[in-house]
Amino acid sequence: MTHADPMVVDFPLRKPGEAFPPPRYTTYREQEGLVLSYLPNGNKCWLVTRHEDVRAVFTNPKISSNPDHKGFPNISETMGVPKQEQIPGWFVGMDSPEHDRFRKALIPEFTVRRVRAMRPAIEETVDKLIDELLASGNSADLVADFALPVPSLVISALLGVPPVDRDFFESRTRTLVAIRSSTDQQRDTATKELLRYINRLIDIKSKWPQDDLVSRLLATGTIAPHELSGVLLLLLIAGHETTANNIALGVMTLLQNPQWIGDDRVVEETLRFHSVADIVSLRVAVEDVEIAGQLVRAGEGVIPLVAAANHDEKVFACPHAFDPSRTDRHHVAFGYGMHQCLGQNLVRVEMEIAYRKLFERIPTLRLAVPVEELAFKHDVVLFGLHEMPVQWESS
């Protein structure tokens, strides 16, 4: 079966100044079959919005993550999935079985147990950043001064970056994210510097192995050194801005809903409610395939919209309400299927510690501007906040 007249919608899907997820997603979910859109390059792509269908796309072997396939829906020149010839080891853009070699080597680094062991170090990192906030006065940009450095410092520790180099690492990763205050050239330079640093780190760890992620990955022998730099860059990029956006948006939401401060269930609901990685998982059909009763031809793009799926009223009661008491945890904020976020349990712990410590230590924290005046990220791939001015009472 196929639908003769699918609804056709404009790309990009997000418009400045409106709520996120876009209210139109409700209409998309109500359509039979799928919604059709055309990317800026003219490529046809299908938008998948219902929870059930999004899960089905993520687990369908006829649907590929590999950007080498014709029709892959890269949403612009710079916002897409790099090819292996550009960044070897970027396994987000691979299918089984190539992908599995990388995933299997990395799984032991991100187990629930391993992440639990990282807690004391994460708490120390968060405490240090709060010390610096408090020492600097009674106002800050919570994005630049807290939300971004937390994951950057956690990842640099995970990768085995020595403490003396962590400020360098943090400043370059921050430049990559600061799309409004950095130029293309500055971001390009920061990427090159990070890659050069990562390569030097790999070189050092291969000569003098220690008990850390890079040394262990090298010891497995399954990932070549030239692939490893792509893998490490991927871990950095995948874990940085995503986590930072969740930290900032979660704090914002807690300030609006203070009755939930101190409740760890906020973590899961923040992930679902804000769904920052709405348009990150890009796919292409490699064979003709039927999704939600819509025939998708080989070579047509497929984009599962995770924010739409996470607000599917058939699955989540009152989906537009922020309600951490929900018992259903089956949101797809981290995707589904074999590419589901490798670092999800680390992100959860970072968010939990960040919220808890911040409100424990700065109970008078408040926004310095009304919510409506906050600079939301409508203009970049990940949803979040560009800046978040906050204040507190001096103690």
Added chain:
Amino acid sequence: MRITADNERCIGAGQCVLTAPDVFDQDDDGLVTVLAPEPGAGLTDAVWRAGDLCPARAITVHED
């Protein structure tokens, strides 16, 4: 209720461990291992939820 898990399919997301820690664990490779193949009735809900959350569909719940 009987549970089997396929650690060839497993991608180590750890959802089962978070959802039903008395039933599932991760081995040294980070892959699923079943601690309680025939869990008591009190764990039924958690086990079903773990099965549904598994992104690799590596968990099978047999109702025999």
